[in-house]
Amino acid sequence: MKPIPAANADTQAYWEAAAKERLLYQVCGGCSHTLSYPRGVCPRCHSGDLAWRESSGRGRIVTFSIVHRAPTPAFKADVPYVLALVDFDEGFRLMMNVLGDDALDTKIGDPVEVIFEARGEAQDKLPQARRTK
Amino acid sequence: MPARAAITGVAETDIGRVEGSTVMSLHSQAARDAIADAGLxxxxxxxxxxxxxxxxxxxxxxxxxxxxxxxxxxxTTAISAGGATACIMLATAAALVEANKCRHVLMVMGDNRLTGLSRSGTVAALAGVGHPQFEQPYGMTIPAAYALVxxxxxxxxGIGRDELSALAVTGRKHAGLHPKAQMREPITLEDVADSRVIASPLxxxxxxxxxxxxxxxxxSSSAAARDLPNVQVEVLGTGQGHTHEHIFGAPSLTSFGCADSSRxxxxxxxxxxxxxxxxxxxxxFTITLLVELESIGFFEKGEAGQAALGGALEIGGRVPCNTHGGLLSFGHAGAAGGAFHIIEAVRQLRGQADARQVANAELAFVHGDGGILSxxxxxxxxRV
Known part of the structure; x- marks a missing residue:
């Protein structure tokens, strides 16, 4: 079975929002830094004053790879699949798969939008990317 | 300045598929042989x-x-920094003997990944380096993470296929000169280009x-090394650079901590x-070596691949590199993989590298990186 993210206290709000198909990110109240992934402290000024914001869900492909060798049997049926880093317009970066019929045409710089993939029996949802025009 | 630490003993076991080996038996064989090599x-x-x-x-x-x-x-302690482990051990061992905390420090590593875990088991286990919430659910493998870079x-x-391939071809050529190397059959640029895709472009x-x-x-400490039999090899300088752990958290995809560590x-x-x-x-991976050769300053950005195509990394070239064949062709056994680079450097400086010997080698540079260029x-x- 593909891994289902197990939320912890740092990331609970992120995954609860994802389950409702909303993409959240954190901004530091101390120095306005946008964090790449949720945590309990700002990695720039080390403040614990972090606020949740909702992303527009729009971004661009920074880099990608078409994966032909799966890490575990759970991903074997999906090869070849696209692994990418996406920079969202608000300035945070996430790893995602690019999904959709034209995913294998992915190029650096392509605009993408967030979509949500249901995973597991509990209807957990994983933010993913889809190319846009 | 304190008297510098000396590398007095080195050894590796057989490499590749070592039937009947265990993690601790590999550690022990290497330890026994390195201690004997030091004359201790x-x-x-x-x-x-x-x-x-x-x-x-x-x-x-x-x-x-x-x-x-x-x-x-x-x-005693254990150090866990992926591929940087062996070099960090060396830096730590040098600091211990220079501070007179120890006279002779044994650094020892080993893993039987091939017979103990299998290829698929190792690929799966290593993918566990990915962030459990933000990388592993997306099917990231270590090769795929390096492919992103x-x-x-x-x-x-603007680097092309052949420039990456040249690094693999050179490594294999050198491995052919080392009797213990796991892969010794020569390969061509076409062989690399035609080998199956693991994670594009790799x-x-x-x-x-x-x-x-x-x-x-x-x-060993300088004083303790004085009466030992081998040509003395000193640790002249060490440095580290750390910028991230997970590739999606890296501050740059083209510039990494090797620039700081080498400086x-x-x-x-x-x-x-x-x-x-x-x-x-x-x-x-070929990309690892390419990035490091350029970031460390042996070549300008974008030029290492072309230089490799022209033979610059070969024994007798401008920057002889991975004269044992490296992780690409000599072998990679976890933390021991990075130690093979140290051992080869010592053999080169002692003049014991046989068919691989770089003429008059007096100064060697050894580099390790762990994680995803993290x-x-x-x-x-x-050589003293």
Whole structure:
């Protein structure tokens, strides 16, 4: 079975929002830094004053790879699949798969939008990317 | 300045598929042979540094080893920094003997990934380096994470397939000169280009091997090394650079901590890249070596691949590199993989590299990187 993210206290709000198909990110109240992934402290000024914001869900492909060798049997049926880093317009970066019929045409710089993939029996949802025009 | 640490003993086990091996038997063979190479007895070892094992992980691996092999050191700990482990051990061992905390530090590593875990088991286990919530759910493998760097780097600097392939071809040529290398059959640029895609743009022959093997190095204080038999090799400088752990958290996809680690190591040694006679640089993937050769300053950005195509990395070339064949062709057995680079550098400086010998090698540069170009440690070694 593909891994289902197990939320912890740092990331609970992120995954609860994802389950409702909303993409959240954190901004530091101390120095306005946008964090790449949720945590309990700002990695720039080390403040614990972090606020949740909702992303527009729009971004661009920074880099990608078409994966032909799966890490575990759970991903074997999906090869070849696209692994990418996406920079969202608000300035945070996430790893995602690019999904959709034209995913294998992915190029650096392509605009993408967030979509949500249901995973597991509990209807957990994983933010993913889809190319846009 | 304190008297510099010396590398007095080195040894590796058989590499590749080592039937009947265990994590601790590989550690022990390498340890016994490195201590003997130094002209010492096990009782002379007062410090022990171990790495990590993927096959049989333990939170106190150095204590497990000391019990198994039969040592009672007055200093021991385990270091776990992926491919940077061996170089960080060397830097730590050097600091221990220079501070007179130890006389002879044994650093020892080994893993039987091929027979103990299999290729698929190792690929799966290593994917566990990915962030459990933000990377692993997306099917990231280690090759795919490096492929993300490769795609960005090739795009930024306009580098082509053959320039990556040249690094694999050179490594294999050198491995053919080492009797212990796991893969010794020559390969061509076409072989690399035609090998199956693992994670684009990286093909099978862009990726390091999965091996059984062990490695050990004895580091001695200058005073304790004086009466030992081998040509003395000193640790002239070490440096580290750390920018991230997970690739999606890296501040840059084209510039990494090796720039800092090497600048510090060169500065401590009082030398520059052009002074170096032989380089042994971490090559988990062709892209790893390409990025490091350029960031460390042996080549300008975007130029290492072209230089490699022209033979610059070969024995007799401008920057002889990975003269044992590296992780791509000699072998890769976890923490021991990075130690193979150190061992080869020492053999080069001692003049014991046989058919691989770089003429008049007096200064060597060794570099290890762990994670996804995350943790970097550079060392400069010199013949006294």
């Amino acid at each position: 007895e096990p009782e002379d070892i007062d410090g022990v540094l171990c790495g990590y094992s993927t096959v049989e992980p333990h939170m106190m691996l150095s204590s497990v080893f000391c019990e198994y092999f039969g040592l009672k050191p007055t200093f 490769a795609q960005a780097y090739l795009h930024e600097y 093909n099978l022959l862009d990726c390091c091997l999965i091996s059984d093997g062990g490695a050990a190095v004895v580091v 510090i190591a060169f500065g401590e040694a009082g030398v520059k890249p052009a002074d170096i006679d032989v380089t042994e640089i971490y090559d988990s 943790a970097h440690c550079s060392t400069v070694l010199g």
